[in-house]
Amino acid sequence: AQKITQTQPGMFVQEKEAVTLDCTYDTSDPSYGLFWYKQPSSGEMIFLIYQGSYDQQNATEGRYSLNFQKARKSANLVISASQLGDSAMYFCAMREGGNDNNDMRFGAGTRLTVKP
Amino acid sequence: SAVISQKPSRDICQRGTSLTIQCQVDSQVTMMFWYRQQPGQSLTLIATANQGSEATYESGFVIDKFPISRPNLTFSTLTVSNMSPEDSSIYLCSVIPNRWGHEQYFGPGTRLTVT
Numbered sequence: 001a002q003k004i005t006q007t008q009p010g011m012f013v014q015e016k017e018a019v020t021l022d023c024t025y026d027t028s029d030p031s032y033g034l035f036w037y038k039q040p041s042s043g044e045m046i047f048l049i050y051q052g053s054y055d056q057q058n059a060t061e062g063r064y065s066l067n068f069q070k071a072r073k074s075a076n077l078v079i080s081a082s083q084l085g086d087s088a089m090y091f092c093a094m095r096e097g098g099n100d101n102n103d104m105r106f107g108a109g110t111r112l113t114v115k116p
Numbered sequence: 117s118a119v120i121s122q123k124p125s126r127d128i129c130q131r132g133t134s135l136t137i138q139c140q141v142d143s144q145v146t147m148m149f150w151y152r153q154q155p156g157q158s159l160t161l162i163a164t165a166n167q168g169s170e171a172t173y174e175s176g177f178v179i180d181k182f183p184i185s186r187p188n189l190t191f192s193t194l195t196v197s198n199m200s201p202e203d204s205s206i207y208l209c210s211v212i213p214n215r216w217g218h219e220q221y222f223g224p225g226t227r228l229t230v231t
Binding site: 045095 | 210
């Protein structure tokens with residue numbers, strides 16, 4: 001069974017600094033996708049970034065980058081130049097197999113607080 | 117991307133009653149799902165809504181408690197039946213627009229409180 005682990009229940013970062021949110025995963029499937037979502041207090045789930053298991057380069061989307069270390073099965077999210085609006089819950093998720101597999105599983109989440 | 121709306125956005129319901137949540141997508145999508153997020157918890161997949169056939173439920177979720185319909189490629193409903201306070205959660209609709217893409221999007225959620 002696949003498993004997603006986020007070991008940081010809460011993180012604090014100073015505004016304008018970078019922060020790394022940790023995520024490790026466990027799967028025996030060679031084909032999988034890794035996702036990060038942001039959930040502000042409003043409750044919506046905002047898609048941030050995606051990394052495929054066969055992707056050669058780390059994914060980047062604006063201030064978000066994914067530090068993908070396949071051998072270590074880690075997919076840490078790096079947020080550069082933190083902003084107050086980045087304060088939210090962040091969830092790491094994984095979906096195994098090809099696109100016919102709908103089984104996206106989520107980690108427990110990390111609550112990020114950006115300090116002014 | 118896909119624009120997803122859910123109705124109602126929130127509700128307070130009495131124990132023993134049922135609530136039907138609607139999910140509408142602005143375009144035809146390959147796959148639709150329903151998730152539950154209990155207070156302070158992560159998301160848990162309830163079921164995959166299959167168009168024209170019975171939904172596929174995850175372990176711990178049953179059709180009698182969470183009947184799901186998906187009459188077409190843009191719409192689905194989730195009913196929470198015979199509610200108890202333990203059903204108080206956010207219920208989220210999610211879609212994969214394109215079977216050949218990886219994107220998966222979520223609706224704004226329905227906040228349910230059962231008293």
